[in-house]
Amino acid sequence: MSGEEPPDWSEGQWRNDILRRQLHLRCDVVRNLAQNLKHAGGFPTRTPERLCDLISHSVDLITRYLHQTPPEHLSDVNLFLCLIAEHLRFVERSRVAHTPWSMIQATEQFLMRQAGADSHFILRPQWSYNYSLTGEFVEYHQTTMNSMPWIPSGMWEEGLGDLAEERIYCIAFPRIERLNAPLHANWGHELGHIIAARWIKNEFGRLWADEESQIKARMQKTVEGRFPHAPDQALFRRVVVDQYVSDLASAAMRAARQGITELICDAIGVHLFGPAALAASLEFSAGLSLDENPTDCGMYPPWRYRLRLMLDACETDLAQHPVHTGGKEATYPRPTVGAFCESVGAARFLVAQKSDHTVLNQDMAVREAYDLIRRKWEKIHRQALGMLPNESQRPYRLSERLPTIEDLVGKLERNIPPSEVGVWPDTSTALFQDIINAAWVFKAKKLVQDGGWACTENIERLYRLILKAIEASFVQSVFGPRLAQLDAT
Amino acid sequence: MSTITRHEIENRLKRKDANSLVITPLLSPKQIGDASVDVRLGNQFIIFRLHTCGVFEPYKMLISQLHTMQERHVVRFGDFFVLHPGTLALGSTFEYICMPADLEAQVEGRSSWARVGLQIATATSVEPGFKGVLTLELSNVGTIPLQLYPGVRIAQLFFRDANPPAADAYMGQRKYECAIGPEFSKIRNDPDGSVFAESIEA
Numbered sequence: 001m002s003g004e005e006p007p008d009w010s011e012g013q014w015r016n017d018i019l020r021r022q023l024h025l026r027c028d029v030v031r032n033l034a035q036n037l038k039h040a041g042g043f044p045t046r047t048p049e050r051l052c053d054l055i056s057h058s059v060d061l062i063t064r065y066l067h068q069t070p071p072e073h074l075s076d077v078n079l080f081l082c083l084i085a086e087h088l089r090f091v092e093r094s095r096v097a098h099t100p101w102s103m104i105q106a107t108e109q110f111l112m113r114q115a116g117a118d119s120h121f122i123l124r125p126q127w128s129y130n131y132s133l134t135g136e137f138v139e140y141h142q143t144t145m146n147s148m149p150w151i152p153s154g155m156w157e158e159g160l161g162d163l164a165e166e167r168i169y170c171i172a173f174p175r176i177e178r179l180n181a182p183l184h185a186n187w188g189h190e191l192g193h194i195i196a197a198r199w200i201k202n203e204f205g206r207l208w209a210d211e212e213s214q215i216k217a218r219m220q221k222t223v224e225g226r227f228p229h230a231p232d233q234a235l236f237r238r239v240v241v242d243q244y245v246s247d248l249a250s251a252a253m254r255a256a257r258q259g260i261t262e263l264i265c266d267a268i269g270v271h272l273f274g275p276a277a278l279a280a281s282l283e284f285s286a287g288l289s290l291d292e293n294p295t296d297c298g299m300y301p302p303w304r305y306r307l308r309l310m311l312d313a314c315e316t317d318l319a320q321h322p323v324h325t326g327g328k329e330a331t332y333p334r335p336t337v338g339a340f341c342e343s344v345g346a347a348r349f350l351v352a353q354k355s356d357h358t359v360l361n362q363d364m365a366v367r368e369a370y371d372l373i374r375r376k377w378e379k380i381h382r383q384a385l386g387m388l389p390n391e392s393q394r395p396y397r398l399s400e401r402l403p404t405i406e407d408l409v410g411k412l413e414r415n416i417p418p419s420e421v422g423v424w425p426d427t428s429t430a431l432f433q434d435i436i437n438a439a440w441v442f443k444a445k446k447l448v449q450d451g452g453w454a455c456t457e458n459i460e461r462l463y464r465l466i467l468k469a470i471e472a473s474f475v476q477s478v479f480g481p482r483l484a485q486l487d488a489t
Numbered sequence: 490m491s492t493i494t495r496h497e498i499e500n501r502l503k504r505k506d507a508n509s510l511v512i513t514p515l516l517s518p519k520q521i522g523d524a525s526v527d528v529r530l531g532n533q534f535i536i537f538r539l540h541t542c543g544v545f546e547p548y549k550m551l552i553s554q555l556h557t558m559q560e561r562h563v564v565r566f567g568d569f570f571v572l573h574p575g576t577l578a579l580g581s582t583f584e585y586i587c588m589p590a591d592l593e594a595q596v597e598g599r600s601s602w603a604r605v606g607l608q609i610a611t612a613t614s615v616e617p618g619f620k621g622v623l624t625l626e627l628s629n630v631g632t633i634p635l636q637l638y639p640g641v642r643i644a645q646l647f648f649r650d651a652n653p654p655a656a657d658a659y660m661g662q663r664k665y666e667c668a669i670g671p672e673f674s675k676i677r678n679d680p681d682g683s684v685f686a687e688s689i690e691a
Binding site (some may be wrong): 043044096415419425467468475483486487 | 505514515518519561563566622640668669
């Protein structure tokens with residue numbers, strides 16, 4: 001051994017040898033996993049299969065051109081491959097056994113109406129107690145694949161066909177709330193992330209540019225007051241102050257961007273689902289701190305602040321006001337929705353406390369961010385809602401849906417799924433949002449009537465009836481017109 | 490006890506009081522026949538897992554253990570479920586039924602399906618006051634596999650007067666109340682069943 005020359009090894013060579021060999025294997029495994037998952041089926045919609053096709057296609061191209069991949073890019077390809085392999089968990093968990101399957105087709109249809117017909121959604125549970133949105137996947141693949149110059153330009157799009165023009169998102173919900181259809185009004189918030197991202201992309205840069213100099217000037221004034229003047233260290237002081245102000249401004253920008261994002265999402269949720277979105281947020285946030293400082297929680301706004309804005313948006317539906325029904329004067333809310341309005345209106349008590357403002361004022365960056373949000377919120381709100389499609393421009397108002405909600409709640413009282421409004425043959429298909437709101441109204445009413453009502457059996461029966469109603473109204477809206485057309489001929 | 494006909498069925502469906510008959514949703518008025526209502530197939534099925542189950546022990550198995558012998562299968566509307574010859578699957582009606590206290594119903598197969606070997610129900614009686622979708626015991630007694638599309642008209646209901654009306658019609662006391670899909674067997678809940686499953690020696 002001692003007489004032999006050591007092999008000509010280098011780190012690059014070592015990496016190249018292993019990665020090139022392993023990438024072939026990993027590509028095969030990922031492609032097979034994607035195809036096996038797709039063909040095993042059991043999905044409530046076709047979207048999980050679309051994601052499998054997307055992943056298979058990208059992996060196919062990576063494999064085909066692996067021999068031309070420059071050694072210095074093998075680790076990038078490996079990273080991309082590992083990331084898209086992780087996305088298969090979204091597919092796996094979206095099988096019907098893990099989801100509230102009765103409402104998935106209807107929910108996807110509803111979400112597509114808001115986000116655009118080219119948008120598709122995977123709904124899947126996650127074990128952490130949270131709702132979240134991941135994606136968009138097609139653009140992520142496209143951008144990454146097009147950044148690999150050794151793969152001929154346009155080949156990725158060409159091989160993918162129509163799917164290259166589509167968008168795929170994944171919305172996660174807490175696993176333990178799988179059947180809690182009323183709580184899934186929170187999906188409105190998650191949809192809001194798509195709208196919020198558009199707003200941030202189109203508007204935030206301009207908004208920040210208009211405000212940045214004034215924000216920095218105020219910061220500079222405050223910061224300079226904190227550093228004593230020392231004539232012999234003037235230059236050093238200048239550098240330190242500038243750096244400090246720059247860091248603060250950057251933090252303020254992050255706080256503003258994240259704050260606006262979440263507040264837009266809340267606004268979209270309330271816009272689409274009305275007070276049901278507020279009720280879902282109240283139930284969700286009951287176990288969380290309402291006054292957490294954004295700097296301690298990924299720049300998320302305090303819940304109390306969020307609930308206040310949501311409450312403001314729902315005020316028309318929760319406050320008493322005269323209404324005309326059937327040519328008669330009456331006072332809203334009527335008995336059916338009264339308990340719900342009262343229970344959700346209890347948020348007024350929560351938001352009357354200004355402890356969140358105290359938290360927001362503790363930190364200069366956060367204070368500036370929320371000062372900006374307070375001044376600009378009305379315009380931001382209007383612009384964001386304007387990004388919804390025309391048919392969704394009108395906000396959902398419980399007070400305008402009163403006869404429908406009363407009818408649906410009446411059905412729930414009789415243990416009938418509230419999928420239709422009226423009595424046969426004069427029936428119409430209930431809207432997705434009406435069904436969700438009716439569930440909350442019914443629940444609040446029962447809780448007021450009987451404090452012991454909220455036992456597992458009753459709650460689960462309510463969930464079942466709501467799930468059935470959402471499914472039945474979806475089937476009726478899709479197949480009803482076709483059957484009517486057939487009947488007419 | 491007499492079978493009610495179209496006019497009375499429609500009257501019952503139109504009523505808003507406690508004696509109304511609810512079948513929801515009725516996707517087409519043509520589902521109402523001269524003396525029956527056609528009901529459609531739902532999209533949930535329960536199938537047996539033969540490879541994990543030895544024998545069904547009705548009074549010893551816990552409800553959670555039933556999952557070792559049966560599993561739920563959901564078919565998207567627009568797709569189909571294949572029922573192979575000699576197999577049993579539990580399906581359900583798509584329509585949710587609410588029976589008044591003074592009516593009972595019989596579930597019957599449709600001859601068009603029977604002619605290709607499909608039997609849809611063996612426990613065919615629907616009691617006054619029942620609420621829920623109806624579980625169908627689907628079995629293929631023919632020789633060729635059958636594609637079953639959720640939404641197709643699969644069975645028909647015949648309604649008869651229950652006289653006098655049932656006093657405590659269902660009232661939440663029954664095993665299969667407010668079901669929205671086929672239900673696993675709950676025979677274990679029969680209060681007297683276990684009496685006969687215990688040894689009488691010593």
